[in-house]
Amino acid sequence: MITMKFGGTSVGTPESIRQACQLIKAELAHKPVVIVSAHNSPSVRMTDTLVAAAHAAKDGKPDASKVIEAQHWICRELGIDPSSNGIDRLLERFDKLLSGIAMIGELTPRTMDVVMSFGERMSARVVNDVLRREFGVKSEYRSAITLGLKTDHNFGAARPDPRCYPAVAKQISDLDCDVLVTTGFIASTDDGQITTLGRGGSDYSATIFGAIVGAEEVQIWTDVSGVMTADPRIVPEAESIPELTFMEASELAWYGAKVLHPATMTPAIENDIPVRVKNTARPDHPGTVIRRTVKQDSEAGAVKSLAVMKNVALVTISTGRMFGTHGFMSRVFDVFNRHGVDIHMIATSEVTISVTTPNAEAAERAAEAIRDFASVTVEKGLALISVVGERMKGMPGVAARVTKALAEAQVSIRMISQGASEINIAMILEGDQARDAVISLHKELFDNLAAS
Ligand code: ADP
Ligand code: ASP
């Protein structure tokens, strides 16, 4: 078996939906489980539209018309009747939900997850209908909720509960079909409340379902030809990377490469399932394959890719009494933990600890608590740039090239760290210098190093 995940851009228009169905049909021999995101194209940005409608409802203006029009347009163009496949029922429920939000004037993370779930629940039905009617494929639709995929109660960034996996696997194997079409991004708690895995979470669903069915491969179909040497929107010359290790892909995902949701690699690593990232519009391109180990003699250089994360906060804690004060570090990290601050980088000196996090608001709250026993500052709007590659290990020249490239771009480094595993050199810079930094780093590391 395989899982095939189609991102929002791969099901964003009637044409791309047909193209996705073509690709699914070509894989029938591998019994695909298909995971679908909400439609996302310049004509239909479904998840964003749902979110905007919910905010407007909270402000007293409930209006489902944009969502209804967009979904009806997709259905109409594909010759699908939204009243026959449950889509109109969902749209009615969405309309009522908006009225409820307007009445209460409140939008909790729990309600927002229900709001966002409609996108995937509609688009997966569309893909299933097109597969059956136009492509003659014996497919079935079941949402991840119906299949029994369970998570914790962390609305907006829920994590799956692997104890449900055997029951979900049984549900899937009991189905009498050639293709199962299901929803990415969503699941539910054990008491039946809808949850989401965080924006971009369908990638994570793809590997979760891969783990559940024991897939031989997870395919992530998107709008670029694999994982590239940098975000092609920043560096147009960026190239597709033929192979990455699990660790390299995991670092890139956690450190901001949007092509993979941060947690995507975890189920793949735990179950040793290769992940292939491919371009729906250019299926002949080999894309990127991500596995436990890759050939060392690959043509790529030691540096595989650059990732950028924006809106990073830097928390600096200082105290004259840190050294020799038993338990100071654990006290600080206990506060971070209690306030849900995810920490990316840490640097310490005798009198200061600096940490970086993408959760600026949580960092502010933690800083308040730390002020009870140390002085602390929080700077926001910084950028974290990571240079990733397992073969950088023991190659001292890379760090020198990185600092040279940044100096040439007149970018100053606020903080730099290279983990003991040496798979990643991470730097913190001013947010407005991130673009110049990435362009200069890409030029230095990929125009020069790859050839050396
Ligand atoms: P999907 O709708 O398929 O989930 P996303 O928009 O979430 O697609 O992710 C694909 C986008 O990720 C690409 O269009 C690209 O702009 C961006 N991206 C960022 N970093 C990288 C990278 N290193 N390689 C490829 N794409 C990247
Ligand atoms: N539709 C969701 C989002 O826009 C999930 C995804 O696309 O992966 O974030």
Ligand code: MG
């Ligand atoms: Mg995505």
